[in-house]
Amino acid sequence: DHLVNQIAAGEVVERPASALKELMENSLDAGAASISVDLAEGGSKLIRVSDDGSGIDRAELALALSRHATSKIASLEDLHKVRTLGFRGEGLASIASVSQLSLSSRAEGSEQAWRVEADNGLIHEAEPAALARGTTVEVRDLYFNVPARRKFLKTAATEYAHCEDVFKRVALSRPDLALTLTHNGKVQWRLKSESPSERMRAVLGNEFADSMLQIEQAAGGLRLAGFAGSPTLSRAGRDAQFVFVNGRFVRDKVVLHAVRQAYQDVLHLDRQPLYVLFIELDPEAVDVNVHPTKTEVRFRESQAVHRFLFHSLNRALAETRA
Numbered sequence: 001d002h003l004v005n006q007i008a009a010g011e012v013v014e015r016p017a018s019a020l021k022e023l024m025e026n027s028l029d030a031g032a033a034s035i036s037v038d039l040a041e042g043g044s045k046l047i048r049v050s051d052d053g054s055g056i057d058r059a060e061l062a063l064a065l066s067r068h069a070t071s072k073i074a075s076l077e078d079l080h081k082v083r084t085l086g087f088r089g090e091g092l093a094s095i096a097s098v099s100q101l102s103l104s105s106r107a108e109g110s111e112q113a114w115r116v117e118a119d120n121g122l123i124h125e126a127e128p129a130a131l132a133r134g135t136t137v138e139v140r141d142l143y144f145n146v147p148a149r150r151k152f153l154k155t156a157a158t159e160y161a162h163c164e165d166v167f168k169r170v171a172l173s174r175p176d177l178a179l180t181l182t183h184n185g186k187v188q189w190r191l192k193s194e195s196p197s198e199r200m201r202a203v204l205g206n207e208f209a210d211s212m213l214q215i216e217q218a219a220g221g222l223r224l225a226g227f228a229g230s231p232t233l234s235r236a237g238r239d240a241q242f243v244f245v246n247g248r249f250v251r252d253k254v255v256l257h258a259v260r261q262a263y264q265d266v267l268h269l270d271r272q273p274l275y276v277l278f279i280e281l282d283p284e285a286v287d288v289n290v291h292p293t294k295t296e297v298r299f300r301e302s303q304a305v306h307r308f309l310f311h312s313l314n315r316a317l318a319e320t321r322a
């Protein structure tokens, strides 16, 4: 089983940033209002995620580290209407199989916090821990037991940059969330709970915030909200397109294509501008179970989604020109 976990880890935990993503998603699923992240050496030495979410009961702590243990779906049926970010129950088990992981938690209403540690596939007995609320997961020495994978880690600066990407995506998707990020003991980001446009400014800068166009469209069970960058913005690069489907960061060809076409059509712009878009639709109309890292989705009616996005953006962009 340890081996199975390690193999799964290869898919789920490609690098420190993928572990960070799993941990932050768990915090979001637990209803956290604030999350702090501490990293050392780009995350390869330490990833610590603390939240003030609902916590985990002592009796469930060890289970949370075992493979396919999820509290989020109860049946295959549920898989078609996933509302949480996690659902496979392999995040923690995979990370634990390739690191020194400790999980501390104080369940809501519990008088005491408890901690379990995973060590080479062995889960130790729960011990009392000092934690006021929520959950803290500490991941040390990622890939210490898989030298072949450790070799593929890039420099700490590169791994940190990937972690920061993950952090920023969460920050953009949840302006109400208070967030901090430290790296090697230095505070990199400190974000208080704020309005969506304040959050855009804090994360993406003044130039974007001063010129961004707010979008709000709905039709036929589809909803599009967010902020589209002005095409004159100098800073539009390849990694400046943030798309969230039901709160989940995705890279999707259908969405990218529709947005690109709208910009091309109205503004004759043939590069991707900076934008942050939130698409909401019935969870049954989108398959999120495509890949373990879950940045891919499959729309059941992708043509309808494409049409809706294109027309919504087209209208919004055309209004600014008028």
Ligand code: ADP
Pocket: 022, 026, 027, 030, 051, 053, 054, 055, 056, 064, 065, 069, 070, 071, 072, 085, 086, 087, 088, 089, 090, 091, 092, 093, 135
């Ligand atoms: P999944 O998220 O797919 O359910 P994970 O392996 O990531 O699987 O987590 C396993 C279980 O551990 C979750 O279903 C949840 O019950 C619990 N858990 C993990 N992290 C947290 C957290 N930060 N707060 C509360 N519960 C958590």
Ligand code: MG
Pocket: 022, 025, 026, 085, 086, 087, 089, 091, 092
């Ligand atoms: Mg998870």
